Amino acid sequence: MINNSSTIMFSNIVMMGTFISISANSWLGAWMGLEINLLAFIPLMSDDKLMSTQASLKYFLTQALASSVFLFAVIMFMLNSSKFMYNYYMEMMLFSALLLKSGSAPFHFWFPNVMEGLSWTNSLILMTWQKIAPLMLMSYIIYKPLIIMSIILSSLIGALGGLNQTSLRKLMAYSSINHLSWMLMAMYNSTTLWMTYFMFYSLLTFSMIFMFNMFKISHINQLFSLFFYNKSMKFMLFFNLLSLGGLPPFLGFLPKMLVIQSLTFNNQLFLLTIMVCMTLITLYFYMRLCYSAFMMNYYENNWMTYSIYNLFKFKNFLIFSFFSLFGLFIIISLYFMF
Template structure:
């Protein structure tokens, strides 16, 4: 019997809840799948004798419960007005309530208040699940309740809060949380432009986030000062850390620039120039604090701390992260060659 076999059960029901939501034909089944997903994630986040994870689990549960109750309320409103055949008069208002509940589940602005706090209390593995898999069902469901004006408002706020919120952060988990909020704004813009583009954007976002968090988890890094003190003279290791970070920020010619490039092209074709200018300018701020971290780690001198010597890569981790690094650097070049051959 596996020691942590219960985790396999909850992981299975976690995936099952998402599959139920995105393959449902009724909103009530969608709500049921989201509840299964929520109640499966809570036990995975809780750790014995760790008050931070328990606090983060409680905050996550309360926020998601509020979002689920709002979602159920909007579903009841839908069924009530359909029964009285007056849905056309209130459909846009109910869509806003429905979209708000789904945005709260993903952590989009202006419902982002819980996301950095919850990520700060979880370990890196749970953060990967929260940043990637937990966003799949709500984002797909958002594409079924489009409201352009409300979505434009949320896109602008997500990009602004995601950029400005990470400026003075020293915690890498909060930094990744605000970066995720910024990317959610771009993904929402991709939903309004083209359904296939947001899927491609989400795949690239998941790949780059996993590559960055894999390194942080391997080296047990949680704060910026650990980067400075641990790798004072290991410039190769600093390069390995910051190339995926800069790719996640969307710096050309790295791979993370490609999905942003597609979204920019689509929004220009839709004449959404004003929103696009705001998105680009504030995304440059996220790139600024990534570059600031990189310059500080490379150019400033810091004392080497003995208590960090035991963090190292084994052979398996070196192979995995070498693959992530290679794709991050040369992925955009391969994509361009592929399109030229087509």
Template sequence: MFNNLTNFMFLLTLMLGSIISISSNSWLGAWMGLEINLLAFIPLLTNFKNLTSTESFTEMFIVQALASATLLFTILLLSFSSNSMLFEFNTYLNIILNSSLLMKMGAAPFHSWFPEVMEGLTWITGFILMTWQKIAPMMILSYCMSHMFIMFSIILSIFVGSIGGFNQTNLRSLMAYSSINHLGWMLSSILISLSHWLVYYIFYTIISLSIISMFYQFNIFYFNQVFSSMNQSPVIKFLMFCNLLSLGGLPPFTGFLPKWIIIQSLSSMNMFLMTTMVMLTLITLFFYIRLTYSAFMIQSTQIMWNKMFHCNLTKMSILLNFFSSFGLILICFIYMIL
């Protein structure tokens, strides 16, 4: 609907809103940054020629407006709570504040809008929703965390992300539930330190970008398209499903490295939380391995040896896929040398 220059301006405004929220020294400034971010992101979703896109746009606007109103209302109550009878309700207000931020980022138990919105988005806007749109709410959440409530959200997010991915044929829904699962791990990394969160977020963004870039290039939205398209190039099929296994955190792929760091740190802080997270994440690995096994075992009826090494991916996409699949081996090798 918009030209490239207009979309670029919306993206710059979107980033500016997140930066304002992160760098603000007042709750009102953080709320204003979130609103600027939302108002810049909403036009990127609009496509009145696509009914599903319009539905996603409307649903996301309603949910985000509700979360913003709850956040602003809670901020106003907290500002008056120190000198009034509301002081004893600070704990409950903090939980409501955390809930509004969890709703904004799509974490459980406020996740139901996230997969439905993802189904109507393009891969580019979906990638922005999965990655950049989570930065500002998470940074604000790190300032006012209610630890018991966040632990409950962590376990529920990983559980919902794992169970929701079963029997999904829509790749956008699968990526949405995978994002909810990784949200649980990112929230647990914030419990440790912001540096742990930054490491996990960077690795998750790179792996998601490598997968979504392939989906975008081949215009793939459903798993039956994956099986039919990838048979033309076994190299692309191999890279695709290695990326999925890396996204699930299977060693020795790169996606295991940030989980490894979180597991090592949580083992000395909260063994129960760490054990629960690992057990629930194994469910995600199960259906990723099941999909990968069926993809590699399906044999094509055509002889395609001449297309065996034909790979029409861009150089950047090949580099991202290589790092996503084999980055852990490379990092370990560099660490051993140093």
């Protein structure tokens, strides 16, 4: 992403569109905010690369389809508002359009393909900021049969889809779909809970993508030969991955623990079993990466020397890694202190 005036302008419009959606007092106002957000994000996605142009076109077509279904449902809902009978079909259409906008299964087909053509900065925006408005609108109108189906399918597809991926962007996309199932499950039980989960997820995703962007990593085979000069950096990178997967000693386990606790209190053990089993599969392909990078005998060239490109960026990565690795211990210590 080029740091110029147009980038700053479109970034501000993207944020403004999200704020309009989540603060609107009518569905029509929410639709308008979503459209502003979409039309400002397209120029940010499009740069000189062919893949990004293709990705922006795919993103535009799917989001335009979701927006048209959303607007149609809103208009039909307003026309039927004078009747006392509540129309569940309109609610289902609204919720389906928002699922398509957020990239949840079974409407996830566009998400990994679009991610593959974006830069890491735009991928971060797509995985975090662009989910805020659809998730917030979904929390207003929870359609029970559809959200349960989406929770089960998102956890299944997010886990199984990442097993055979070699591209880190697609791996992060399927990981995001799996995390979406946990967010939807948290939303089904509590509004505060999904916001908490989303904040932790955004922090962990930012720390990973900051690392990938700093060292220009795009594929799994680049991880094997990276950081031969500095094993501690390699440990931090893979511990961040395990934290994103939700392994217990790290910070990524905390939001999952809160959702598991909520599901246990509400006696939703069937959904809990499915989600925990699918998360174990995501942890498997993270562990497979770590095992390959640490345990296999890869050759090291003596002349391969690296330098940290920017000391300021390196310090930032260390700070985010510290929170990701030791954040759970800090939060538990503060809890018992106060």
